[in-house]
Amino acid sequence: MTAFADLNALPAAQLANLNELGYLAMTPVQAAALPAILAGKDVRVQAKTGSGKTAAFGLGVLQHIDASQFITQSLVLCPTRELADQVAKELRRLARAMPNIKILTLCGGQPFGVQRDSLQHAPHIIVATPGRLLDHLEKGTVKLDALQTLVLDEADRMLDMGFAEAIDDVIRHAPASRQTLLFSATWPAGIAAISKRVQRDPQSIEIDTVD
Ligand code: ADP
Numbered sequence: 001m002t003a004f005a006d007l008n009a010l011p012a013a014q015l016a017n018l019n020e021l022g023y024l025a026m027t028p029v030q031a032a033a034l035p036a037i038l039a040g041k042d043v044r045v046q047a048k049t050g051s052g053k054t055a056a057f058g059l060g061v062l063q064h065i066d067a068s069q070f071i072t073q074s075l076v077l078c079p080t081r082e083l084a085d086q087v088a089k090e091l092r093r094l095a096r097a098m099p100n101i102k103i104l105t106l107c108g109g110q111p112f113g114v115q116r117d118s119l120q121h122a123p124h125i126i127v128a129t130p131g132r133l134l135d136h137l138e139k140g141t142v143k144l145d146a147l148q149t150l151v152l153d154e155a156d157r158m159l160d161m162g163f164a165e166a167i168d169d170v171i172r173h174a175p176a177s178r179q180t181l182l183f184s185a186t187w188p189a190g191i192a193a194i195s196k197r198v199q200r201d202p203q204s205i206e207i208d209t210v211d
């Protein structure tokens, strides 16, 4: 199965958008992960950089958003501001088929007050680095009570940067009923431990791994 249409889950407008983006077929990681992700299951994916992991979770995240509910429904945690910006850019491309979706990035190094102002109307999707997101959760400027999907992107790099505890603290603010998706290029022992703490019966997918 390689055509996005074969998933029988994406609306015609999204299929047309993917075509316009030049995404003519699913990458192997998308073909392996999207059925479970779109079905709402927890998934942990190990696949090398450049394999199309962003769209694998992005299409699932977007499909589960109710645009009429102005409340944060999805959170993507990334290790750095550069990666958060890249993820947000890709999500916005994928969201062209869904015009009313608000996506906000929250990273350190940007003024807190400006972020607080843009949070007066809750975004549907937040893309953030763990430390700054935690600041917002502690000050009550972000609420995750209605979170449906949590994505840990580049989990190995987040571990390397010492974010394990911050991730745990963020997750304490999220409902237990959420879907949790974990993506990593490598699979050190610490990743297995995080998966065990934060995921429920995850499906494991290993594609194009680096050895
Ligand atoms: P990863 O997160 O695995 O490193 P990315 O999500 O950044 O990979 O994707 C790598 C590149 O592949 C990006 O330029 C993206 O636009 C492109 N891409 C993703 N999915 C597809 C697809 N199905 N067809 C063609 N290009 C794709």
Ligand code: MG
Pocket (backbone or CB within 6 Å): 053, 054, 153, 154
């Ligand atoms: Mg990536």
